Amino acid sequence: MSKVLITGMGAISPLGIGRQATFESSLEGRCAVTAAPPEISRWLPNLLVAPCACPDALLDARCAGLDRATRFALVAAQEAVEEAGLGAHPADARRIGVYVGIGFGGAQTVDALYTRFQENVAQGSRNPAIVHPLSVPRMMANSAAAMVSMKYGLHGPSHTYSVACASSAIAIGEAYRAIRGGYIDAAVVIGTEAMLTPGAMMAWNALRVMAKPDASDISRSCRPFSLNRSGFVLGEGAAAIVLESEARATARKQAALGELCGYGCSSDAEHLTAPSSAEQVVAMRQALDEAGLEPADIGYLNAHGTATDAGDVVETQSIRSVFGEAASRLPVSSTKSMHGHLIGASGILEFVISVMAMNQGALPPTATLDNPDPRCDLDFIPLTARRGCDVQAVMSNSFAFGGSNACLIARRVES
Amino acid sequence: MLEEIVKNYLVESKGKDPVLFDTPDLQVSALGLDSLDMVEMLFEIEDRCGFQLPDPMRYMQMSFADMLADIEAAIREHNNGELPELKL
Numbered sequence: 001m002s003k004v005l006i007t008g009m010g011a012i013s014p015l016g017i018g019r020q021a022t023f024e025s026s027l028e029g030r031c032a033v034t035a036a037p038p039e040i041s042r043w044l045p046n047l048l049v050a051p052c053a054c055p056d057a058l059l060d061a062r063c064a065g066l067d068r069a070t071r072f073a074l075v076a077a078q079e080a081v082e083e084a085g086l087g088a089h090p091a092d093a094r095r096i097g098v099y100v101g102i103g104f105g106g107a108q109t110v111d112a113l114y115t116r117f118q119e120n121v122a123q124g125s126r127n128p129a130i131v132h133p134l135s136v137p138r139m140m141a142n143s144a145a146a147m148v149s150m151k152y153g154l155h156g157p158s159h160t161y162s163v164a165c166a167s168s169a170i171a172i173g174e175a176y177r178a179i180r181g182g183y184i185d186a187a188v189v190i191g192t193e194a195m196l197t198p199g200a201m202m203a204w205n206a207l208r209v210m211a212k213p214d215a216s217d218i219s220r221s222c223r224p225f226s227l228n229r230s231g232f233v234l235g236e237g238a239a240a241i242v243l244e245s246e247a248r249a250t251a252r253k254q255a256a257l258g259e260l261c262g263y264g265c266s267s268d269a270e271h272l273t274a275p276s277s278a279e280q281v282v283a284m285r286q287a288l289d290e291a292g293l294e295p296a297d298i299g300y301l302n303a304h305g306t307a308t309d310a311g312d313v314v315e316t317q318s319i320r321s322v323f324g325e326a327a328s329r330l331p332v333s334s335t336k337s338m339h340g341h342l343i344g345a346s347g348i349l350e351f352v353i354s355v356m357a358m359n360q361g362a363l364p365p366t367a368t369l370d371n372p373d374p375r376c377d378l379d380f381i382p383l384t385a386r387r388g389c390d391v392q393a394v395m396s397n398s399f400a401f402g403g404s405n406a407c408l409i410a411r412r413v414e415s
Numbered sequence: 416m417l418e419e420i421v422k423n424y425l426v427e428s429k430g431k432d433p434v435l436f437d438t439p440d441l442q443v444s445a446l447g448l449d450s451l452d453m454v455e456m457l458f459e460i461e462d463r464c465g466f467q468l469p470d471p472m473r474y475m476q477m478s479f480a481d482m483l484a485d486i487e488a489a490i491r492e493h494n495n496g497e498l499p500e501l502k503l
Contacts, residue, residue, distance in 0.1 A: 062428065062430070127465035127466060129467075130458075130461050130462055130465060130466070130467065132455075132458055132462075133451070133454040133455055133457075133458050134451070134455055
Protein backbone atom coordinates (compact mmCIF):
# COMPACT_ATOMS: atom_id res chain seq x y z
CA MET A 1 0.00 0.00 0.00
CA SER A 2 1.17 3.48 -0.85
CA LYS A 3 2.31 5.91 1.81
CA VAL A 4 0.12 9.01 1.93
CA LEU A 5 1.89 12.35 2.23
CA ILE A 6 0.53 15.77 3.13
CA THR A 7 1.84 18.20 0.52
CA GLY A 8 -0.22 21.31 1.19
CA MET A 9 -2.36 22.80 3.95
CA GLY A 10 -4.58 25.86 4.27
CA ALA A 11 -7.01 27.44 6.70
CA ILE A 12 -9.32 30.36 7.19
CA SER A 13 -10.41 30.23 10.80
CA PRO A 14 -11.56 32.40 13.71
CA LEU A 15 -7.85 32.60 14.60
CA GLY A 16 -6.80 34.11 11.29
CA ILE A 17 -6.64 34.01 7.53
CA GLY A 18 -4.16 31.38 6.43
CA ARG A 19 -2.71 28.42 8.28
CA GLN A 20 0.33 30.31 9.59
CA ALA A 21 -1.80 33.07 11.15
CA THR A 22 -4.12 30.45 12.61
CA PHE A 23 -1.28 28.44 14.14
CA GLU A 24 0.59 31.48 15.46
CA SER A 25 -2.58 32.72 17.18
CA SER A 26 -3.07 29.30 18.73
CA LEU A 27 0.47 29.38 20.15
CA GLU A 28 -0.22 32.83 21.57
CA GLY A 29 -3.31 31.45 23.30
CA ARG A 30 -5.49 34.04 21.60
CA CYS A 31 -9.19 33.25 22.01
CA ALA A 32 -11.53 34.31 19.18
CA VAL A 33 -14.76 33.90 21.15
CA THR A 34 -17.08 36.90 21.24
CA ALA A 35 -20.71 37.92 21.69
CA ALA A 36 -23.13 36.92 18.93
CA PRO A 37 -24.08 39.64 16.42
CA PRO A 38 -27.28 41.69 17.01
CA GLU A 39 -29.55 39.59 14.79
CA ILE A 40 -28.82 36.66 17.13
CA SER A 41 -28.21 38.41 20.49
CA ARG A 42 -31.56 40.16 20.10
CA TRP A 43 -33.16 36.78 20.86
CA LEU A 44 -30.33 35.06 22.72
CA PRO A 45 -28.44 37.74 24.65
CA ASN A 46 -25.84 35.41 26.19
CA LEU A 47 -24.97 33.46 23.09
CA LEU A 48 -21.32 33.34 22.03
CA VAL A 49 -19.68 32.69 18.67
CA ALA A 50 -16.22 32.42 17.18
CA PRO A 51 -16.60 34.23 13.86
CA CYS A 52 -14.20 34.13 10.95
CA ALA A 53 -13.15 37.01 8.69
CA CYS A 54 -15.29 37.43 5.59
CA PRO A 55 -13.79 35.37 2.75
CA ASP A 56 -15.01 37.60 -0.07
CA ALA A 57 -11.92 39.80 -0.45
CA LEU A 58 -9.93 36.65 -1.23
CA LEU A 59 -12.27 35.44 -3.95
CA ASP A 60 -13.46 36.36 -7.42
CA ALA A 61 -16.48 38.70 -7.22
CA ARG A 62 -18.55 36.05 -9.01
CA CYS A 63 -18.29 33.84 -5.90
CA ALA A 64 -20.29 36.38 -3.86
CA GLY A 65 -23.61 34.51 -4.21
CA LEU A 66 -22.23 31.16 -3.06
CA ASP A 67 -23.03 29.82 0.38
CA ARG A 68 -20.63 31.20 2.99
CA ALA A 69 -19.33 27.68 3.73
CA THR A 70 -18.47 27.20 0.05
CA ARG A 71 -16.63 30.52 -0.01
CA PHE A 72 -14.60 29.50 3.07
CA ALA A 73 -13.85 26.17 1.38
CA LEU A 74 -12.54 27.87 -1.77
CA VAL A 75 -10.20 30.09 0.26
CA ALA A 76 -8.76 27.22 2.31
CA ALA A 77 -8.42 25.01 -0.77
CA GLN A 78 -6.59 27.75 -2.64
CA GLU A 79 -3.90 27.98 0.03
CA ALA A 80 -3.45 24.21 0.23
CA VAL A 81 -3.42 23.70 -3.54
CA GLU A 82 -0.90 26.49 -4.05
CA GLU A 83 1.41 25.10 -1.40
CA ALA A 84 1.16 21.63 -2.92
CA GLY A 85 1.90 23.06 -6.37
CA LEU A 86 -1.01 21.06 -7.68
CA GLY A 87 -2.17 23.54 -10.31
CA ALA A 88 -5.47 23.59 -12.14
CA HIS A 89 -6.36 20.93 -14.73
CA PRO A 90 -3.46 18.57 -13.99
CA ALA A 91 -2.70 15.89 -16.58
CA ASP A 92 -3.76 13.14 -14.17
CA ALA A 93 -6.97 14.97 -13.14
CA ARG A 94 -8.98 11.73 -13.20
CA ARG A 95 -6.73 10.35 -10.45
CA ILE A 96 -7.31 13.30 -8.12
CA GLY A 97 -10.37 13.54 -5.89
CA VAL A 98 -12.09 16.18 -3.81
CA TYR A 99 -13.21 15.07 -0.33
CA VAL A 100 -15.24 17.48 1.77
CA GLY A 101 -16.64 17.36 5.28
CA ILE A 102 -19.48 19.64 6.33
CA GLY A 103 -21.99 19.29 9.11
CA PHE A 104 -24.84 21.59 8.10
CA GLY A 105 -24.45 22.19 4.38
CA GLY A 106 -26.01 25.36 3.03
CA ALA A 107 -26.98 26.67 6.48
CA GLN A 108 -26.47 30.30 5.54
CA THR A 109 -28.39 29.99 2.25
CA VAL A 110 -31.29 28.16 3.90
CA ASP A 111 -31.46 30.65 6.75
CA ALA A 112 -31.38 33.61 4.35
CA LEU A 113 -34.09 32.04 2.19
CA TYR A 114 -36.44 31.57 5.16
CA THR A 115 -35.66 35.03 6.53
CA ARG A 116 -36.49 36.59 3.16
CA PHE A 117 -39.69 34.55 2.94
CA GLN A 118 -40.81 35.61 6.43
CA GLU A 119 -39.97 39.25 5.79
CA ASN A 120 -41.87 39.30 2.51
CA VAL A 121 -44.87 37.61 4.12
CA ALA A 122 -44.81 40.16 6.95
CA GLN A 123 -44.40 43.18 4.66
CA GLY A 124 -46.94 41.97 2.13
CA SER A 125 -45.44 44.09 -0.63
CA ARG A 126 -43.45 41.40 -2.45
CA ASN A 127 -44.32 37.90 -3.59
CA PRO A 128 -42.67 35.62 -0.96
CA ALA A 129 -42.60 32.70 -3.42
CA ILE A 130 -40.04 34.37 -5.71
CA VAL A 131 -36.66 33.11 -4.53
CA HIS A 132 -33.27 32.89 -6.19
CA PRO A 133 -33.10 30.06 -8.76
CA LEU A 134 -29.63 29.03 -7.56
CA SER A 135 -30.86 28.48 -4.00
CA VAL A 136 -30.74 24.70 -4.40
CA PRO A 137 -27.26 24.39 -5.96
CA ARG A 138 -26.00 26.83 -3.33
CA MET A 139 -27.53 25.04 -0.35
CA MET A 140 -26.81 21.46 -1.37
CA ALA A 141 -24.28 19.89 0.98
CA ASN A 142 -21.89 19.04 -1.88
CA SER A 143 -21.74 22.60 -3.16
CA ALA A 144 -18.18 23.10 -1.89
CA ALA A 145 -16.98 19.83 -3.42
CA ALA A 146 -18.59 20.79 -6.73
CA MET A 147 -17.04 24.26 -6.81
CA VAL A 148 -13.56 23.01 -5.90
CA SER A 149 -13.62 20.19 -8.45
CA MET A 150 -14.79 22.64 -11.12
CA LYS A 151 -12.25 25.32 -10.20
CA TYR A 152 -9.27 22.95 -10.42
CA GLY A 153 -10.68 20.62 -13.09
CA LEU A 154 -10.36 17.52 -10.90
CA HIS A 155 -12.18 14.51 -12.34
CA GLY A 156 -11.65 11.95 -9.56
CA PRO A 157 -14.43 11.31 -7.02
CA SER A 158 -15.92 14.41 -5.39
CA HIS A 159 -17.41 13.17 -2.16
CA THR A 160 -19.06 14.99 0.72
CA TYR A 161 -19.22 13.51 4.20
CA SER A 162 -21.73 14.87 6.68
CA VAL A 163 -20.83 13.28 10.00
CA ALA A 164 -21.49 16.20 12.35
CA CYS A 165 -18.36 17.07 14.35
CA ALA A 166 -16.33 14.31 12.67
CA SER A 167 -17.20 15.27 9.07
CA SER A 168 -13.81 16.49 7.90
CA ALA A 169 -11.80 13.98 9.94
CA ILE A 170 -13.79 11.29 8.12
CA ALA A 171 -13.20 13.08 4.79
CA ILE A 172 -9.44 12.98 5.46
CA GLY A 173 -9.59 9.32 6.47
CA GLU A 174 -11.63 8.23 3.47
CA ALA A 175 -9.37 10.13 1.03
CA TYR A 176 -6.38 8.47 2.72
CA ARG A 177 -7.93 5.04 2.23
CA ALA A 178 -8.72 5.79 -1.41
CA ILE A 179 -5.08 6.75 -2.05
CA ARG A 180 -3.69 3.82 -0.07
CA GLY A 181 -6.01 1.47 -1.91
CA GLY A 182 -4.82 2.78 -5.28
CA TYR A 183 -8.18 4.18 -6.38
CA ILE A 184 -6.75 7.69 -6.66
CA ASP A 185 -3.28 9.26 -6.42
CA ALA A 186 -4.12 12.54 -4.71
CA ALA A 187 -6.97 14.40 -3.06
CA VAL A 188 -7.88 17.90 -2.02
CA VAL A 189 -9.58 17.46 1.36
CA ILE A 190 -11.61 20.27 2.87
CA GLY A 191 -13.70 20.79 5.97
CA THR A 192 -15.97 23.80 6.06
CA GLU A 193 -18.80 25.19 8.14
CA ALA A 194 -20.73 28.47 8.28
CA MET A 195 -23.84 28.39 10.40
CA LEU A 196 -23.56 31.36 12.73
CA THR A 197 -27.04 32.33 11.60
CA PRO A 198 -30.13 33.10 13.73
CA GLY A 199 -32.00 29.92 12.81
CA ALA A 200 -29.07 27.56 13.34
CA MET A 201 -28.02 29.25 16.59
CA MET A 202 -31.51 29.02 18.04
CA ALA A 203 -31.45 25.31 17.31
CA TRP A 204 -28.07 24.92 19.02
CA ASN A 205 -29.23 26.97 21.99
CA ALA A 206 -32.18 24.62 22.44
CA LEU A 207 -29.77 21.72 23.00
CA ARG A 208 -28.40 23.44 26.16
CA VAL A 209 -24.80 22.81 25.20
CA MET A 210 -23.68 26.39 24.53
CA ALA A 211 -21.12 28.10 26.77
CA LYS A 212 -22.11 31.06 28.92
CA PRO A 213 -20.09 34.28 28.83
CA ASP A 214 -17.15 34.48 31.20
CA ALA A 215 -17.75 37.52 33.41
CA SER A 216 -14.17 38.72 33.43
CA ASP A 217 -13.17 37.99 29.81
CA ILE A 218 -15.75 36.98 27.26
CA SER A 219 -13.10 35.63 24.88
CA ARG A 220 -12.16 33.00 27.48
CA SER A 221 -15.65 31.53 27.81
CA CYS A 222 -14.92 28.15 26.22
CA ARG A 223 -13.23 26.06 28.91
CA PRO A 224 -12.51 22.45 27.94
CA PHE A 225 -11.39 20.15 30.77
CA SER A 226 -12.14 22.88 33.34
CA LEU A 227 -14.19 22.56 36.46
CA ASN A 228 -15.99 25.77 35.49
CA ARG A 229 -16.75 24.73 31.90
CA SER A 230 -20.18 25.70 30.63
CA GLY A 231 -20.36 24.23 27.14
CA PHE A 232 -18.99 24.93 23.68
CA VAL A 233 -18.90 27.88 21.35
CA LEU A 234 -19.69 27.49 17.68
CA GLY A 235 -17.12 28.75 15.23
CA GLU A 236 -16.97 28.98 11.45
CA GLY A 237 -14.37 28.71 8.73
CA ALA A 238 -12.55 26.07 6.74
CA ALA A 239 -9.30 24.17 6.46
CA ALA A 240 -7.88 22.11 3.62
CA ILE A 241 -5.07 19.67 2.96
CA VAL A 242 -3.67 18.06 -0.15
CA LEU A 243 -2.94 14.36 0.24
CA GLU A 244 -0.77 12.55 -2.27
CA SER A 245 0.64 9.10 -2.76
CA GLU A 246 4.35 8.98 -2.03
CA ALA A 247 4.94 7.96 -5.65
CA ARG A 248 3.17 11.01 -7.09
CA ALA A 249 4.84 13.45 -4.69
CA THR A 250 8.27 11.91 -5.22
CA ALA A 251 7.94 11.92 -9.01
CA ARG A 252 7.49 15.69 -9.00
CA LYS A 253 9.94 16.27 -6.13
CA GLN A 254 7.26 17.86 -3.95
CA ALA A 255 8.26 18.33 -0.32
CA ALA A 256 5.90 16.80 2.24
CA LEU A 257 4.66 18.38 5.45
CA GLY A 258 4.06 15.01 7.05
CA GLU A 259 2.76 11.50 6.47
CA LEU A 260 -0.84 10.65 7.24
CA CYS A 261 -0.26 7.16 8.61
CA GLY A 262 -3.27 6.12 10.69
CA TYR A 263 -7.04 6.41 10.57
CA GLY A 264 -9.58 4.78 12.80
CA CYS A 265 -13.35 5.15 12.82
CA SER A 266 -16.18 3.58 14.77
CA SER A 267 -19.76 4.17 15.87
CA ASP A 268 -21.11 4.13 19.42
CA ALA A 269 -24.54 2.87 18.30
CA GLU A 270 -25.78 4.01 21.68
CA HIS A 271 -27.04 7.59 21.98
CA LEU A 272 -27.77 10.55 19.70
CA THR A 273 -25.57 13.01 21.56
CA ALA A 274 -23.92 11.40 24.61
CA PRO A 275 -20.43 9.99 23.94
CA SER A 276 -19.29 6.54 24.97
CA SER A 277 -15.73 5.57 25.72
CA ALA A 278 -15.63 2.02 24.32
CA GLU A 279 -15.84 2.99 20.64
CA GLN A 280 -13.63 6.07 21.03
CA VAL A 281 -10.99 3.65 22.30
CA VAL A 282 -11.54 1.40 19.28
CA ALA A 283 -11.06 4.30 16.84
CA MET A 284 -7.82 5.40 18.52
CA ARG A 285 -6.47 1.84 18.65
CA GLN A 286 -7.32 1.26 14.98
CA ALA A 287 -5.37 4.38 14.04
CA LEU A 288 -2.36 3.37 16.15
CA ASP A 289 -2.38 -0.16 14.73
CA GLU A 290 -2.57 1.11 11.16
CA ALA A 291 0.29 3.52 11.81
CA GLY A 292 2.33 0.74 13.42
CA LEU A 293 2.95 3.04 16.38
CA GLU A 294 2.91 2.50 20.13
CA PRO A 295 1.02 4.97 22.36
CA ALA A 296 4.36 6.30 23.64
CA ASP A 297 5.28 7.33 20.07
CA ILE A 298 2.56 10.01 20.02
CA GLY A 299 4.06 13.33 21.09
CA TYR A 300 0.90 15.46 21.00
CA LEU A 301 -2.81 14.75 20.94
CA ASN A 302 -5.33 17.36 19.80
CA ALA A 303 -8.41 16.34 21.77
CA HIS A 304 -11.96 16.65 20.60
CA GLY A 305 -12.40 18.55 23.91
CA THR A 306 -15.61 20.47 23.34
CA ALA A 307 -16.05 21.68 26.96
CA THR A 308 -19.13 19.66 27.76
CA ASP A 309 -19.05 17.73 31.01
CA ALA A 310 -19.84 14.37 29.44
CA GLY A 311 -17.52 14.85 26.46
CA ASP A 312 -14.43 15.96 28.40
CA VAL A 313 -14.65 13.25 31.05
CA VAL A 314 -15.35 10.41 28.61
CA GLU A 315 -12.52 11.48 26.29
CA THR A 316 -10.11 11.63 29.24
CA GLN A 317 -11.11 8.06 30.17
CA SER A 318 -10.69 6.94 26.56
CA ILE A 319 -7.22 8.46 26.28
CA ARG A 320 -6.21 6.77 29.55
CA SER A 321 -7.52 3.42 28.29
CA VAL A 322 -5.59 3.64 25.03
CA PHE A 323 -2.36 5.20 26.29
CA GLY A 324 -2.06 3.38 29.64
CA GLU A 325 1.25 4.25 31.28
CA ALA A 326 2.12 6.62 28.45
CA ALA A 327 -0.93 8.80 29.20
CA SER A 328 0.86 10.58 32.03
CA ARG A 329 3.60 11.76 29.63
CA LEU A 330 1.28 12.66 26.75
CA PRO A 331 0.68 16.38 26.07
CA VAL A 332 -2.97 16.90 25.09
CA SER A 333 -4.81 20.12 24.31
CA SER A 334 -8.16 21.32 23.11
CA THR A 335 -7.62 24.19 20.70
CA LYS A 336 -11.40 24.65 20.67
CA SER A 337 -10.72 26.81 23.73
CA MET A 338 -9.46 29.36 21.17
CA HIS A 339 -11.13 28.77 17.79
CA GLY A 340 -14.40 27.34 19.07
CA HIS A 341 -16.12 24.32 17.56
CA LEU A 342 -16.20 24.47 13.78
CA ILE A 343 -18.35 21.29 13.61
CA GLY A 344 -17.78 19.99 10.06
CA ALA A 345 -14.50 21.90 9.76
CA SER A 346 -13.16 21.14 13.24
CA GLY A 347 -11.52 17.79 12.46
CA ILE A 348 -9.40 19.11 9.62
CA LEU A 349 -8.58 22.45 11.27
CA GLU A 350 -7.33 20.61 14.35
CA PHE A 351 -5.43 18.14 12.17
CA VAL A 352 -3.68 21.03 10.38
CA ILE A 353 -2.81 22.58 13.77
CA SER A 354 -1.51 19.19 14.96
CA VAL A 355 0.75 18.71 11.93
CA MET A 356 2.13 22.23 12.34
CA ALA A 357 2.70 21.57 16.06
CA MET A 358 4.62 18.40 15.13
CA ASN A 359 6.82 20.14 12.58
CA GLN A 360 7.55 23.16 14.74
CA GLY A 361 7.84 21.30 18.05
CA ALA A 362 5.47 23.88 19.53
CA LEU A 363 2.27 22.69 21.19
CA PRO A 364 -0.77 24.97 21.40
CA PRO A 365 -2.38 25.17 24.84
CA THR A 366 -5.81 24.58 26.26
CA ALA A 367 -5.81 28.35 26.60
CA THR A 368 -8.55 28.73 29.20
CA LEU A 369 -7.59 25.93 31.60
CA ASP A 370 -6.95 27.71 34.88
CA ASN A 371 -9.27 25.57 37.00
CA PRO A 372 -8.81 21.91 35.99
CA ASP A 373 -11.55 19.36 36.52
CA PRO A 374 -9.98 16.63 38.72
CA ARG A 375 -11.77 14.01 36.61
CA CYS A 376 -9.77 15.29 33.62
CA ASP A 377 -6.30 14.54 34.94
CA LEU A 378 -4.07 14.49 31.87
CA ASP A 379 -1.41 16.99 30.83
CA PHE A 380 -3.74 19.37 29.00
CA ILE A 381 -1.04 22.02 28.33
CA PRO A 382 -2.83 24.64 30.45
CA LEU A 383 -2.83 28.32 29.48
CA THR A 384 0.43 28.66 27.55
CA ALA A 385 2.04 26.94 24.60
CA ARG A 386 4.91 24.53 25.09
CA ARG A 387 7.88 25.05 22.79
CA GLY A 388 11.03 23.14 21.97
CA CYS A 389 9.32 19.75 22.00
CA ASP A 390 10.53 16.75 20.01
CA VAL A 391 7.35 15.46 18.39
CA GLN A 392 7.60 12.56 15.96
CA ALA A 393 3.89 11.79 15.63
CA VAL A 394 0.56 13.43 16.47
CA MET A 395 -3.00 12.23 16.98
CA SER A 396 -6.22 14.18 16.41
CA ASN A 397 -9.59 13.02 17.74
CA SER A 398 -13.05 13.91 16.46
CA PHE A 399 -16.12 12.47 18.19
CA ALA A 400 -19.44 13.41 16.65
CA PHE A 401 -23.06 13.73 17.67
CA GLY A 402 -24.65 10.59 16.34
CA GLY A 403 -21.87 8.52 17.90
CA SER A 404 -19.37 8.62 15.01
CA ASN A 405 -15.75 8.56 16.14
CA ALA A 406 -12.68 9.34 14.04
CA CYS A 407 -9.01 9.37 14.90
CA LEU A 408 -6.14 10.48 12.66
CA ILE A 409 -2.38 10.06 13.13
CA ALA A 410 0.38 11.87 11.24
CA ARG A 411 4.12 11.43 11.58
CA ARG A 412 7.11 13.48 10.58
CA VAL A 413 8.74 13.20 7.20
CA GLU A 414 12.42 14.02 7.19
CA SER A 415 13.28 16.35 4.33
CA MET B 416 -35.09 50.30 -17.40
CA LEU B 417 -35.74 46.63 -18.14
CA GLU B 418 -32.93 46.59 -20.66
CA GLU B 419 -30.52 48.20 -18.21
CA ILE B 420 -31.31 45.65 -15.48
CA VAL B 421 -30.68 42.71 -17.80
CA LYS B 422 -27.58 44.24 -19.41
CA ASN B 423 -26.04 45.19 -16.07
CA TYR B 424 -26.59 41.69 -14.78
CA LEU B 425 -25.02 40.06 -17.82
CA VAL B 426 -22.00 42.37 -17.76
CA GLU B 427 -21.39 42.43 -14.02
CA SER B 428 -22.34 38.93 -12.96
CA LYS B 429 -21.71 36.92 -16.13
CA GLY B 430 -18.74 38.86 -17.45
CA LYS B 431 -20.30 39.62 -20.85
CA ASP B 432 -18.61 42.28 -22.98
CA PRO B 433 -20.77 45.46 -22.98
CA VAL B 434 -19.93 45.92 -26.69
CA LEU B 435 -22.02 42.82 -27.40
CA PHE B 436 -25.18 44.82 -26.75
CA ASP B 437 -24.36 47.27 -29.57
CA THR B 438 -24.87 44.41 -32.05
CA PRO B 439 -27.93 45.11 -34.21
CA ASP B 440 -30.45 42.29 -33.98
CA LEU B 441 -28.54 40.61 -31.14
CA GLN B 442 -29.84 37.06 -30.62
CA VAL B 443 -30.26 35.66 -27.08
CA SER B 444 -28.54 32.47 -28.26
CA ALA B 445 -25.43 34.56 -29.03
CA LEU B 446 -25.07 35.47 -25.34
CA GLY B 447 -23.72 32.01 -24.52
CA LEU B 448 -26.10 31.38 -21.63
CA ASP B 449 -27.07 27.92 -20.45
CA SER B 450 -30.42 27.12 -18.83
CA LEU B 451 -29.14 27.89 -15.32
CA ASP B 452 -27.74 31.25 -16.49
CA MET B 453 -31.08 32.00 -18.12
CA VAL B 454 -33.17 31.45 -14.98
CA GLU B 455 -30.61 33.38 -12.96
CA MET B 456 -30.89 36.30 -15.38
CA LEU B 457 -34.69 36.22 -15.32
CA PHE B 458 -34.64 36.25 -11.52
CA GLU B 459 -33.24 39.78 -11.70
CA ILE B 460 -36.59 40.76 -13.21
CA GLU B 461 -38.79 38.36 -11.25
CA ASP B 462 -37.38 39.59 -7.95
CA ARG B 463 -38.54 43.08 -8.88
CA CYS B 464 -41.86 42.28 -10.55
CA GLY B 465 -43.00 39.58 -8.12
CA PHE B 466 -43.97 36.73 -10.44
CA GLN B 467 -42.22 33.93 -12.30
CA LEU B 468 -41.78 34.31 -16.07
CA PRO B 469 -42.97 31.10 -17.76
CA ASP B 470 -40.89 28.78 -19.99
CA PRO B 471 -37.52 30.55 -19.83
CA MET B 472 -35.88 28.48 -22.57
CA ARG B 473 -38.22 29.89 -25.23
CA TYR B 474 -36.14 33.10 -25.07
CA MET B 475 -33.24 31.19 -26.61
CA GLN B 476 -35.03 31.37 -29.96
CA MET B 477 -35.63 35.11 -29.73
CA SER B 478 -33.66 38.25 -30.42
CA PHE B 479 -32.53 40.20 -27.34
CA ALA B 480 -35.00 42.99 -28.20
CA ASP B 481 -37.88 40.54 -28.65
CA MET B 482 -37.07 38.93 -25.31
CA LEU B 483 -37.21 42.31 -23.57
CA ALA B 484 -40.48 43.13 -25.33
CA ASP B 485 -41.93 39.78 -24.27
CA ILE B 486 -40.88 40.32 -20.65
CA GLU B 487 -42.32 43.84 -20.69
CA ALA B 488 -45.61 42.54 -22.06
CA ALA B 489 -45.75 39.92 -19.29
CA ILE B 490 -45.12 42.57 -16.63
CA ARG B 491 -47.82 44.85 -18.08
CA GLU B 492 -50.23 41.92 -18.15
CA HIS B 493 -49.71 41.50 -14.39
CA ASN B 494 -50.10 45.23 -13.73
CA ASN B 495 -53.25 46.26 -15.64
CA GLY B 496 -51.23 47.38 -18.63
CA GLU B 497 -48.82 49.53 -16.61
CA LEU B 498 -45.05 49.10 -16.34
CA PRO B 499 -44.27 49.68 -12.64
CA GLU B 500 -40.94 50.96 -11.43
CA LEU B 501 -38.77 47.84 -11.18
CA LYS B 502 -36.90 48.41 -7.96
CA LEU B 503 -35.72 46.02 -5.30
